[in-house]
Amino acid sequence: MSDGTSGIRPHTIIALVEDRPGVLNRIASKWRQRGFNIESLAVGHSEKPGLSRMTFVVDADTNAEQVVKQLDKLVDVVDIRDISHEDIVAREMALIKIRTDRGSRSQIIDIAELFHADVLDVEPDSIIIEATGDEQKINALVNLLKDYEIIELVRTGRVAMLRGPAVSHPHPEEEDQQYERYPGPHTW
Amino acid sequence: METKQELTGAQMVMEAFIREGVDTIFGVPGGANLPLYDVLPEYYPRIKHYLVKHEQCAAHAADAYARVSGKAGVCYGTSGPGATNLVTGIANAYMDSIPLVAVTGQVISALIGRDGFQEADIQGITIPITKHSELVRDVNEIPRAMQEAFFIATTGRPGPVLVDIPRDVLQQKGEFYWRDKVELRGYKPFSQADPNEIARAAELIEQSQRPVIISGHGVIISQAFAEIRELAEKAGIPVITTLLGISGFPGTHPLYLGMPGMHGMYWNNLAIAESDLVIGVGMRFDDRVTGRLKDFAPRAKIIHMDIDPAEIGKNVRPAAALLGDVKASLKELNKLVVHKDRTPWFNWLEDMRRKHPSIVIRETDELLPQYVINSIYEATKGDCYVVTGVGQHQMWAAQYFWYDKPNSFVTSGGLGTMGFEVPAAMGAQVAAPNDTVWSICGDGGFMMTMQELATIAEYGWPIKFAIINNNNLGMVRQWQELFYGNNIVATPLKNPDFVKVAEAFHILGLRAERKEEVAAVIDQAMQHPGPVLIDFQVKHDENCYPMVPPGAALHETIDQPAYAQTPARLPAPMEVAAS
Structure with missing residues (x-):
C-alpha cells in the first residue's frame, strides 16, 4: 500500500459489474495476466439490482488506459472508468486494534478523538478504533499509533465517487443497433 | 417474441445450434457429455x-472450419480430461x-466442487483464453x-466462448425459448x-510520400477484400500483409509486397523503416x-484501424485511430482518399526488391523445402486452401506461395500451435468440401x-498432406544454430x-x-480422389530467411546470406513483379 502522500498519485478506477459468480475471478485474472499492480480493491452492491460497484487503485506506473480497456472487454463489466483526474470524494475505513494498559488507554482515546475515529471495543488490555477518511488521514493516524503496540490493522481500500449530482456510470437505454455477425462466404 | 416448448437440456443445445445455423460439430464423447450424443440421431442430418x-x-478443426466457412465453429468435449x-x-x-x-459436459451438479471423477474447473481454467465462459x-x-x-463469439472481435x-x-x-435479441x-x-x-x-x-498498408487478419474476418484493394489502388499504396493477413489481398497483385516482420521480405522491413506513414488495418x-x-x-x-479498443494504443501510438469494423471504416475512408x-517511393521499392530478392530459390541438386512449396504453388496456381502448422514450413508457405483466392491461407498465428496443420485441414475440408485442401506440415x-x-480415412476427406520432412524441429534447430552457438539439443528427430x-x-x-520426383508426386496426389500423404525428404538443415534476430529492429533484418553468390531463380510471380 502506498502512503498516498508521495509523488505521483495512483489511479482510481471505478467499475460497475454484474453480480455473478466468477466475476472477481475474471477481473483478477486480467490483472494477473497483464501484470497490473493493484493496490486496493473494494467491492459491494450498487444502487442497481444485480450490479456491484468496485473501486480499485492501481499504482501510478501501471498503464491505466490499458487496465480500463482490458477490463471493459469482459462481458461482466458493464461500465468502467478512470476517475483519477476528476473531482471525486474518496474514503477508506480502517479498524485498528491496539494493546493498552491503564496508562495508555486515555492517550489512545485522545488520539482517536483528534481524528474523529470511533472507539468500538474496549477490553482491559486492548482497544479497537474505527477511522474513516482519505488515505493520508488513516496513514497519519496509524503513524501516531505506532508509539503503541498495534495488534491488528485492517483497511477496506479506497471507495470513491464523483462529486455533485453526476452519475459515475450513466447507463442510457440501449438503442437498436445493426449487429454485424461474423460474415459468410468470401469474394474479393 | 419468445417461442416455448418442453425439452431436455441436451435438446435445447441442439435447438440453439439450429437457430444459430450450426450444422457441424467436432467432438469426442464421454461420461459427462453423453446426453449431447444421445440426441444426435434425432437431429441428423x-x-x-x-x-x-x-x-x-x-x-482446431472447429477453428479452421470457422475460418473457412465464415460461421462459428463448434466443438464438444466431456468433463475433466476431455475439457x-x-x-x-x-x-x-x-x-x-x-x-x-466449445460445449463441455461437466460432472453432475451434486459432485461439482467435490473433486468428482473427471471433474475439472474448465470454466475457471479457460477464463484467460476465452472471450467469455459460463457454467x-x-x-x-x-x-x-x-x-x-x-x-459473443461472432460479434465484434470474434473469439472463443x-x-x-x-x-x-x-x-x-425445461421450457425452451429463443429471444429475438440478446441483451448483455x-x-x-x-x-x-x-x-x-x-x-x-x-x-x-x-x-x-512513402506510405505502406499493413493488412491483417481483421481484413479477412470482416471480408474487406474489395475495400482494402480499393484503398490500395485508389490511393496508390503498396500492401504488406501480416502472416494472418495473407490471402486478404491478392498475392499476385502488382501492389502486393508480401509479409513483414521476423521472416518477412527484406524489402518490406526496410520499407517500413523508411516509410512516413504506416496504415495498420485489422492488425495489432x-x-x-x-x-x-x-x-x-x-x-x-x-x-490504426481495428475493432478492438484495447488494441488501439497498446503497442504503438496512432496519429489517427479508426475504431470499428475495418470494412465499414475502409468504405468511409475510401470516399475521401485521392x-x-x-x-520515387515505388522506384525505391523496385530497387530494394532487385537488390534483395529475399525469396530466390537456389539452383542445387539438394531437395530444398522452398522448392517443394513453390512446386505445390506451380501445380495448383493457388486454387486451393493451404493449411499449415508452425515453424519453418509455415514461413516458407507464407513466402513461396501466392494466395489469389480470398481467405485461402489457414495458419496458427498468435499462439503458434504445432500440430494445427492436421486437424485444421479437416475443418477446412468440411467447410469447403468441393475445394482442394493442401496441408503443409x-x-x-x-x-x-x-x-x-x-x-x-474414416470420413474419406481428400486432404493432400505435404510433410516438409527435414528430420528436425527445424525452426528450433535454426535458433540453436544461430543464437545458441550451434548447440543442437533435442531437435533432431528419428x-x-x-x-x-x-x-x-x-x-x-x-x-x-529428389527434385525430379517432386512434380510427379504432386501430380499423383492431385489426381488421387482420396486423402494422400507425401513425405518430402528435404535438406535437413536449411534455414529460413530473411530473419530479424530476436530483439532486433526491422532495419536489422538479415537477408538470405549466401544466395547472392549462388545460381538462383526467382519464383514465377516475382519475375512478373520485377519485370
Whole structure:
C-alpha cells in the first residue's frame, strides 16, 4: 500500500459489474495476466439490482488506459472508468486494534478523538478504533499509533465517487443497433 | 417474441445450434457429455457430428472450419480430461480471434466442487483464453447461455466462448425459448469510426510520400477484400500483409509486397523503416511484425484501424485511430482518399526488391523445402486452401506461395500451435468440401496430431498432406544454430516411415527424395480422389530467411546470406513483379 502522500498519485478506477459468480475471478485474472499492480480493491452492491460497484487503485506506473480497456472487454463489466483526474470524494475505513494498559488507554482515546475515529471495543488490555477518511488521514493516524503496540490493522481500500449530482456510470437505454455477425462466404 | 416448448437440456443445445445455423460439430464423447450424443440421431442430418481422436483436434478443426466457412465453429468435449484437452485449441482460437463455441459436459451438479471423477474447473481454467465462459447450473438457463455464447463469439472481435453444462442439467427438462435479441448490458463490441479521425486519416494519406498498408487478419474476418484493394489502388499504396493477413489481398497483385516482420521480405522491413506513414488495418502490431518496438517505423506516422479498443494504443501510438469494423471504416475512408503520384517511393521499392530478392530459390541438386512449396504453388496456381502448422514450413508457405483466392491461407498465428496443420485441414475440408485442401506440415508438428489420419480415412476427406520432412524441429534447430552457438539439443528427430504410417491409416502414402520426383508426386496426389500423404525428404538443415534476430529492429533484418553468390531463380510471380 502506498502512503498516498508521495509523488505521483495512483489511479482510481471505478467499475460497475454484474453480480455473478466468477466475476472477481475474471477481473483478477486480467490483472494477473497483464501484470497490473493493484493496490486496493473494494467491492459491494450498487444502487442497481444485480450490479456491484468496485473501486480499485492501481499504482501510478501501471498503464491505466490499458487496465480500463482490458477490463471493459469482459462481458461482466458493464461500465468502467478512470476517475483519477476528476473531482471525486474518496474514503477508506480502517479498524485498528491496539494493546493498552491503564496508562495508555486515555492517550489512545485522545488520539482517536483528534481524528474523529470511533472507539468500538474496549477490553482491559486492548482497544479497537474505527477511522474513516482519505488515505493520508488513516496513514497519519496509524503513524501516531505506532508509539503503541498495534495488534491488528485492517483497511477496506479506497471507495470513491464523483462529486455533485453526476452519475459515475450513466447507463442510457440501449438503442437498436445493426449487429454485424461474423460474415459468410468470401469474394474479393 | 419468445417461442416455448418442453425439452431436455441436451435438446435445447441442439435447438440453439439450429437457430444459430450450426450444422457441424467436432467432438469426442464421454461420461459427462453423453446426453449431447444421445440426441444426435434425432437431429441428423441437420446437425452432423464428426468424431475426432483427441479433443485438441476437435477444437482446431472447429477453428479452421470457422475460418473457412465464415460461421462459428463448434466443438464438444466431456468433463475433466476431455475439457482440458480442448484448452490448446481454445487458446489458439483466442489468439487468432476465431469464433468458436466449445460445449463441455461437466460432472453432475451434486459432485461439482467435490473433486468428482473427471471433474475439472474448465470454466475457471479457460477464463484467460476465452472471450467469455459460463457454467450453466439450471436447465432453463441453457437457451440464454447458448444464444449469448454465439452472439459473443461472432460479434465484434470474434473469439472463443465456453459453455460448461453438468450432465444432470443436460438431462433435465425445461421450457425452451429463443429471444429475438440478446441483451448483455456489459457487452459493447459495436463502434463506428469517428468521422474526424477518418478525415484525419485521409489527410495523412494525402500528405504522405512513402506510405505502406499493413493488412491483417481483421481484413479477412470482416471480408474487406474489395475495400482494402480499393484503398490500395485508389490511393496508390503498396500492401504488406501480416502472416494472418495473407490471402486478404491478392498475392499476385502488382501492389502486393508480401509479409513483414521476423521472416518477412527484406524489402518490406526496410520499407517500413523508411516509410512516413504506416496504415495498420485489422492488425495489432504484434512483436513478430514490429521487431524491436521502440525502433519500429521510426519515420512514420501511424493510422490504426481495428475493432478492438484495447488494441488501439497498446503497442504503438496512432496519429489517427479508426475504431470499428475495418470494412465499414475502409468504405468511409475510401470516399475521401485521392490518388497521388508516388513514383520515387515505388522506384525505391523496385530497387530494394532487385537488390534483395529475399525469396530466390537456389539452383542445387539438394531437395530444398522452398522448392517443394513453390512446386505445390506451380501445380495448383493457388486454387486451393493451404493449411499449415508452425515453424519453418509455415514461413516458407507464407513466402513461396501466392494466395489469389480470398481467405485461402489457414495458419496458427498468435499462439503458434504445432500440430494445427492436421486437424485444421479437416475443418477446412468440411467447410469447403468441393475445394482442394493442401496441408503443409512440419514433421515435428505432424507427429503431434497425426492420430487424426484415422478420422480423415474414416470420413474419406481428400486432404493432400505435404510433410516438409527435414528430420528436425527445424525452426528450433535454426535458433540453436544461430543464437545458441550451434548447440543442437533435442531437435533432431528419428522419424517413422511416413509412407508406412499413411498406409497403416488406409491412406495413400508417397515419397519424394529428389527434385525430379517432386512434380510427379504432386501430380499423383492431385489426381488421387482420396486423402494422400507425401513425405518430402528435404535438406535437413536449411534455414529460413530473411530473419530479424530476436530483439532486433526491422532495419536489422538479415537477408538470405549466401544466395547472392549462388545460381538462383526467382519464383514465377516475382519475375512478373520485377519485370
